[in-house]
Amino acid sequence: MITKLYGTVDTLFPDRVYLRVQDVVYGLFCSRKALDQLPVGQTVTLWVEHIFRADNQVLCGFLSLEDQLCFREITNVQGVGAKVALAVLSTFSTEELARVILAQDKQLLTRVEGVGSKMAERMIVELKNSKFFRGYRSLSSTASEPAWAENDAIEALVALGYDRSSSTSTVEKLIKRNPDLSTEKLIKAALVKMSHI
Numbered sequence: 590m591i592t593k594l595y596g597t598v599d600t601l602f603p604d605r606v607y608l609r610v611q612d613v614v615y616g617l618f619c620s621r622k623a624l625d626q627l628p629v630g631q632t633v634t635l636w637v638e639h640i641f642r643a644d645n646q647v648l649c650g651f652l653s654l655e656d657q658l659c660f661r662e663i664t665n666v667q668g669v670g671a672k673v674a675l676a677v678l679s680t681f682s683t684e685e686l687a688r689v690i691l692a693q694d695k696q697l698l699t700r701v702e703g704v705g706s707k708m709a710e711r712m713i714v715e716l717k718n719s720k721f722f723r724g725y726r727s728l729s730s731t732a733s734e735p736a737w738a739e740n741d742a743i744e745a746l747v748a749l750g751y752d753r754s755s756s757t758s759t760v761e762k763l764i765k766r767n768p769d770l771s772t773e774k775l776i777k778a779a780l781v782k783m784s785h786i
């Protein structure tokens with residue numbers, strides 16, 4: 590299974606990128622927001638969601654682990670596939686989507702290509718209590734940014750298969766050293782530390 594690729598942007602298309610890794614070129618479907626940040630000829634790192642289907646395999650690329658985890662949450666919703674999930678990430682950043690979900694703004698979700706009223710309602714119902722979005726509840730409360738960043742990082746590590754106790758301990762230590770770390774930086778730093786445990 591492919592989980593991460595480091596290579597040179599070979600060719601860009603409206604819905605995907607061709608990434609050259611040594612002598613192999615991989616085709617990865619990406620959101621429009623991600624594609625806009627991929628300059629041809631430059632070296633980049635993409636987190637990869639490797640999707641196995643009955644008749645083929647599909648690779649989806651993401652600029653951050655947070656976006657990849659968000660993609661997984663969206664595709665866990667009944668009836669929502671990779672194409673719609675990427676359309677969602679083309680319209681909203683992860684944080685923006687959290688605001689929409691927590692505000693239960695069905696109207697705003699229907700702006701996404703391929704998302705109708707029924708699908709928008711189903712997404713809100715299934716995502717508003719998900720572990721991934723739980724860390725974003727402070728966006729509509731008085732909680733501080735470090736608090737939701739810490740919770741979100743822990744949930745991301747657990748989603749990746751790490752033990753909750755170890756994840757919590759590692760993230761708390763990182764927060765103590767630098768309380769201003771963003772969620773993404775927390776996750777990256779924790780992954781480095783936990784890979785050496």
